[in-house]
Every structure is written in structure tokens, then in C-alpha cells.
Amino acid sequence: MIRTEKVLSVSWVDHHRRSAELAGALGVEPTFVRSNARFLPVRYFRQWIATWRLLATDADAVLVMQPPVLSLACAYLHTNRRTTLIGDLHTGTFRDPRWKWAAPLVLAMLRKRGFAVVPNEALAELCRSSDVPVVVSHGYLTEFDFAKVSEAPTMVRDGLSFVLVPLAFAYDEPIDEILEAARITPQLTWVLTGKAPQSVAASAPKNLILTGFVSKEEYSGLRANASVVLAATTAEDTMQSAGYEALAAGTPLVTTPTKVLREYFGDAALYAAPKADSIAEQVSHAFMNLPYLANRMEGLRKMRIAEQDEAIAQIKSRIRE
Structure with a gap:
């Protein structure tokens, strides 16, 4: 240490x-x-x-x-x-x-x-x-450094448009609904990170890529090349690391309409209930509005970076007490 x-x-x-x-x-x-x-x-x-x-x-x-x-x-x-x-x-x-x-x-x-x-x-x-x-x-939050990413990772073709879905396959992730959303949008490519259970791999549609565990460099490449990020949860009070990462990179985000996520991302994100039809609809909508949504995320990022310094100052102050 x-x-x-x-x-x-x-x-x-x-x-x-x-x-x-x-x-x-x-x-x-x-x-x-x-x-x-x-x-x-x-x-x-x-x-x-x-x-x-x-x-x-x-x-x-x-x-x-x-x-x-x-x-x-x-x-x-x-x-x-x-x-x-x-x-x-x-x-x-x-x-x-x-x-x-x-x-x-x-x-x-x-x-x-x-x-x-x-x-x-x-x-x-x-x-x-x-x-x-x-x-x-x-x-x-810090702005994602695209200059440090040399190329797209090997699991996606260079120039391929895709929605990135970072997962831990945890208790609050609507995995079955995400799989079904991919199935009903065959025109889109879905990239899911994390170690998927065999049952997920067996039922994945052809337009879905399971990366397994990826290195830090590979994950940075996925973040840099993603057209849209999906951060979905079934838990009411859960913030989303994938949402923060999308914000850092200025990538259009689709997330869940919980109170905490709406309060943080406001009108910079699109919101989908953790159900297949809703996820598919909003991810498709994001692909049709990429420049507009990217601009909204970049504006929100500037605001959140300004706010976070106050919280860090509070933590330092409490340590000194």
C-alpha cells in the first residue's frame, strides 16, 4: 500500500x-x-x-x-x-x-x-x-481521454456502431430483459462485458457480443468506440458506474428512470424501464439522436465536475476535524 x-x-x-x-x-x-x-x-x-x-x-x-x-x-x-x-x-x-x-x-x-x-x-x-x-x-468525474485509446478492441470490428452494456451479472441487472431487447432489435449490435453465466451465453441472439472479462485497455477501447451506453438496474437507490463512464466520455446514455438516476442525469439521458420493449425502444431512439444526446451529456459533465469539488472539500474538512 x-x-x-x-x-x-x-x-x-x-x-x-x-x-x-x-x-x-x-x-x-x-x-x-x-x-x-x-x-x-x-x-x-x-x-x-x-x-x-x-x-x-x-x-x-x-x-x-x-x-x-x-x-x-x-x-x-x-x-x-x-x-x-x-x-x-x-x-x-x-x-x-x-x-x-x-x-x-x-x-x-x-x-x-x-x-x-x-x-x-x-x-x-x-x-x-x-x-x-x-x-x-x-x-x-474526469473527462475521458480519447487520445490514450489507440484502436478498437478485437471483439468489435473497427467502425462498428454498437451499444455498450457493462455488466457484473449482479442481483439488480435485468439480464433476461436486455437479452430480449437485443433479440427484438436485430439491426443493432449489443456488446455485453463481464463474465456471463453459461445460460446467458446459450440464449444470446446473434447480434449480441459477450466479451467476458476484458483488460483495462480493452475496456477503454470499448468505451471510446461505443455509440450508446446502456446502464440498467432494478434497484431504486443504485447509481450506475456505466452511467458515470458514459458521462465522462460524452456518450449517449440510456438508463433506468429511478429517482436517483433522474436527479443526477436529468434530461441528458434517455430512460427505459427495465423491460425488453422499453429498453429496445429507447436504445433505438438514442441511435437516431446521437449528436444531440452527446451534446447534452457534455453539458452535464461540465456542471457535475464543478459540483464535485465541493463534496471533496467537505470530506477533507471532516478528516481535519
């Missing part, structure tokens, strides 16, 4: 855009504590030990991505009481069936030792209702 004089950043994942950007905005090198153990208890044990060793170096504050609750518990137990704990609470902290049971414990630790950073006002209200100080920060 690389450390500044004041803050450490710890995430128990291979990589996460929001964690990396938030740490970078605070002048911190993000540390992703990895383990390749297939047996989950062994993986968490190894990550706990690795984190414990990293925390031996004193810091004024530790920024910990949530979930899993174990990473925050490790920081809580292995730092002194003067160390401020900052919980970077993703939506899964409260909504993921695997981790929502631990939300009261997460909030209790932060109430005693620090504060929360959340991506939207809905999650902020959950923190405030438990008397946890909170800062709303959507991450740290």
Missing part, C-alpha cells in the same frame, strides 16, 4: 472505478486488497491479515469501501480511536441480499469512529436516520 501523510484507502476488490477516483481526489493511492482463494472464508481471512498489516502504519483516516463489512471491521479493530474511519458506502451496503444484513453494524462503527460517503441523497438519508454523519459524493 502507498500512503500519504494522512489517509489510507482500502478496498477488498480487484479494482473499482469509484474507489479509485475518490481516493485520487483525496490525493491517496487506492489500495485494492486481493486474494485468489476460491474458498470464501480463506479469501476473507487472507484479506483481513493483509489489511491488518497495512494498518500498522498510522494514519489520520482510513477510507474503506463497503461492502464487505469485514474490511471496515478490520479497520475498526486494528486502528486507534483517534483514526477517523470513512465508509465509502456503495448501494450494495444497504440493498445487496448478501450484505444488507450488516448495514446496522456498518453504521454503528461509523457513528462511533467516523462518517460515511455515499453516491446519492437516498442513501444519505439512511445514514442520517442512524445519526451517522454523511457526505454525498458521486465519485470524482
Whole structure:
């Protein structure tokens, strides 16, 4: 782990855009504590030990991505009481069936030792209702650097127009509806990232490309060449990393009409219910209005970049308290 004089950043994942950007905005090198153990208890044990060793170096504050609750518990137990704990609470902290049971414990630790950073006002209200100080920060948006992308990735033909659908195949992603939307729009090419289950691969229509896991360079190439980005969810309070990425690149976006997504993207995006007919209709509409939608996204990006500096200043101020 690389450390500044004041803050450490710890995430128990291979990589996460929001964690990396938030740490970078605070002048911190993000540390992703990895383990390749297939047996989950062994993986968490190894990550706990690795984190414990990293925390031996004193810091004024530790920024910990949530979930899993174990990473925050490790920081809580292995730092002194003067160390401020900052919980970077993703939506899964409260909504993921695997981790929502631990939300009261997460909030209790932060109430005693620090504060929360959340991506939207809905999650902020959950923190405030438990008397946890909170800062709303959507991450740290930067303009996508097209100059660093040399060529289109090999899984798509150079010059091919396609809708990019970044996926984790998580609990809140309407996978079956996306597949059906692709099936009823054979004139469009759909590119889905992430490791798809065999059932998805078996039922994918011919105009849909499953990339599997892609490298950072390959993903940048997909982002640079996508005509449209689809970021769909069935969860009400979930922000969309794919939506942020579309905004950074000025790429037309189709997303879900939840309250938090409408509040953030406003009239810069198109909105589709997580149903096949709606997704197909709005993605098709986006392809017919590419220049207009790209212009709207670029305008919104300028506004959001101006806003985010205030949130980062609030986080830094709380660390100094």
C-alpha cells in the first residue's frame, strides 16, 4: 500500500472505478486488497491479515469501501480511536441480499469512529436516520481521454456502431430483459462485458457480443468506440458506474428512470424501464439522436465536475476535524 501523510484507502476488490477516483481526489493511492482463494472464508481471512498489516502504519483516516463489512471491521479493530474511519458506502451496503444484513453494524462503527460517503441523497438519508454523519459524493468525474485509446478492441470490428452494456451479472441487472431487447432489435449490435453465466451465453441472439472479462485497455477501447451506453438496474437507490463512464466520455446514455438516476442525469439521458420493449425502444431512439444526446451529456459533465469539488472539500474538512 502507498500512503500519504494522512489517509489510507482500502478496498477488498480487484479494482473499482469509484474507489479509485475518490481516493485520487483525496490525493491517496487506492489500495485494492486481493486474494485468489476460491474458498470464501480463506479469501476473507487472507484479506483481513493483509489489511491488518497495512494498518500498522498510522494514519489520520482510513477510507474503506463497503461492502464487505469485514474490511471496515478490520479497520475498526486494528486502528486507534483517534483514526477517523470513512465508509465509502456503495448501494450494495444497504440493498445487496448478501450484505444488507450488516448495514446496522456498518453504521454503528461509523457513528462511533467516523462518517460515511455515499453516491446519492437516498442513501444519505439512511445514514442520517442512524445519526451517522454523511457526505454525498458521486465519485470524482474526469473527462475521458480519447487520445490514450489507440484502436478498437478485437471483439468489435473497427467502425462498428454498437451499444455498450457493462455488466457484473449482479442481483439488480435485468439480464433476461436486455437479452430480449437485443433479440427484438436485430439491426443493432449489443456488446455485453463481464463474465456471463453459461445460460446467458446459450440464449444470446446473434447480434449480441459477450466479451467476458476484458483488460483495462480493452475496456477503454470499448468505451471510446461505443455509440450508446446502456446502464440498467432494478434497484431504486443504485447509481450506475456505466452511467458515470458514459458521462465522462460524452456518450449517449440510456438508463433506468429511478429517482436517483433522474436527479443526477436529468434530461441528458434517455430512460427505459427495465423491460425488453422499453429498453429496445429507447436504445433505438438514442441511435437516431446521437449528436444531440452527446451534446447534452457534455453539458452535464461540465456542471457535475464543478459540483464535485465541493463534496471533496467537505470530506477533507471532516478528516481535519
